[in-house]
Amino acid sequence: MRRALSSNLLRNIPRYLWCFLLGGLVLSSAPRAAESEPASWDIAQLMQSLSRVESARARFTEQKYMSILNEPLMTSGLLEFRAPDRLEKHVLKPFEERYLVANDTLVIEQPAQGSTRRFVLQRYPAIWAFVEGLRATLAGDVASLRRFYSIKLQGTQERWRLDLEPLDTAMQEMVRSIRMQGMNGQINSIEIFEKNGDRSVMTIVPEPS
Numbered sequence: 001m002r003r004a005l006s007s008n009l010l011r012n013i014p015r016y017l018w019c020f021l022l023g024g025l026v027l028s029s030a031p032r033a034a035e036s037e038p039a040s041w042d043i044a045q046l047m048q049s050l051s052r053v054e055s056a057r058a059r060f061t062e063q064k065y066m067s068i069l070n071e072p073l074m075t076s077g078l079l080e081f082r083a084p085d086r087l088e089k090h091v092l093k094p095f096e097e098r099y100l101v102a103n104d105t106l107v108i109e110q111p112a113q114g115s116t117r118r119f120v121l122q123r124y125p126a127i128w129a130f131v132e133g134l135r136a137t138l139a140g141d142v143a144s145l146r147r148f149y150s151i152k153l154q155g156t157q158e159r160w161r162l163d164l165e166p167l168d169t170a171m172q173e174m175v176r177s178i179r180m181q182g183m184n185g186q187i188n189s190i191e192i193f194e195k196n197g198d199r200s201v202m203t204i205v206p207e208p209s
Contacts, residue, residue, distance in 0.1 A: 041157045043142055049157075049185035051140025055082045060089075062202040079204065085135055101131055126170035133164055133178065149178075158183050 058079045063072040077092040091097040098109040106119045106127065121128040129148040136144035145151060149164040164178040172195070179191040190202045 041153075041155070041160065043151060043153050045157070046153060046160060046162065047137075047140035047142045047145075049140075050138055050187075052185050053081065053083065053138060056080070056206065058204050058206045060202050060204050062200060064198070064200045066198045067196070081138060084139060087131075087134065087138075101135070106131065126168055126174070129166060129168040129171050130175070133166075137162070137180070 056079075059076070060079050061074065061076045063074050065072045075091050075093065075095075078088075078090045080086075080088045080090070085101070085103060087101045089099040091099075096111050098107075098111075100107045100109075101121075104121050106121055108117045108119075109115070119127070121131055132144060133148050136142070136148070142151075145164075148168060149166055152163040152165075154161045154163075160182060162180045164180075166172050166175055166177075174195055176193045176195050179193070180187050180189070181191075182188045186206070188204055190204070192200045
């Protein structure tokens with residue numbers, strides 16, 4: 001029963017969670033003092049840049065491409081991140097839904113249905129792997145990130161791309177890879193490639209501080 005529930009939730013991860021963010025997932029933080037670009041750009045430097053984000057708020061637009069549909073499904077709303085581990089995705093259009101991850105708990109609220117569901121992440125390994133991939137990225141915790149994903153970083157500090165391939169077998173059944181693109185310590189987009197060929201693309205625009 002638990003595995004079935006995990007699989008059902010995972011099938012909807014692009015709609016339920018996205019990558020949040022990686023808040024910012026996510027997101028981005030207020031600009032800090034300019035720093036000179038290092039001679040080389042590696043995963044340690046990217047994690048260091050991302051870990052500087054203490055809190056952030058952004059608007060997102062997400063497009064979900066499915067083989068059974070002629071046009072993508074579109075949602076939009078707000079993303080919020082507060083260090084060290086609070087991520088929130090608030091869908092405002094075309095319906096309202098709220099997804100909150102704090103500590104080891106995922107909460108999904110659907111106001112129109114009067115529904116609130118809570119899940120302890122450790123009980124659902126595939127969902128836990130997905131969430132921790134996002135949180136570990138934001139926290140700059142490369143050790144935790146490598147626990148759940150194979151990592152490939154390309155580009156420069158001003159324009160980088162991070163590809164994550166899941167190591168968890170249950171997650172591999174649903175998600176082929178997650179791709180984040182950004183600049184410095186800011187994530188501008190998150191793309192999720194599903195095993196069945198479907199994909200979702202989230203574009204993130206920081207709100208003025």
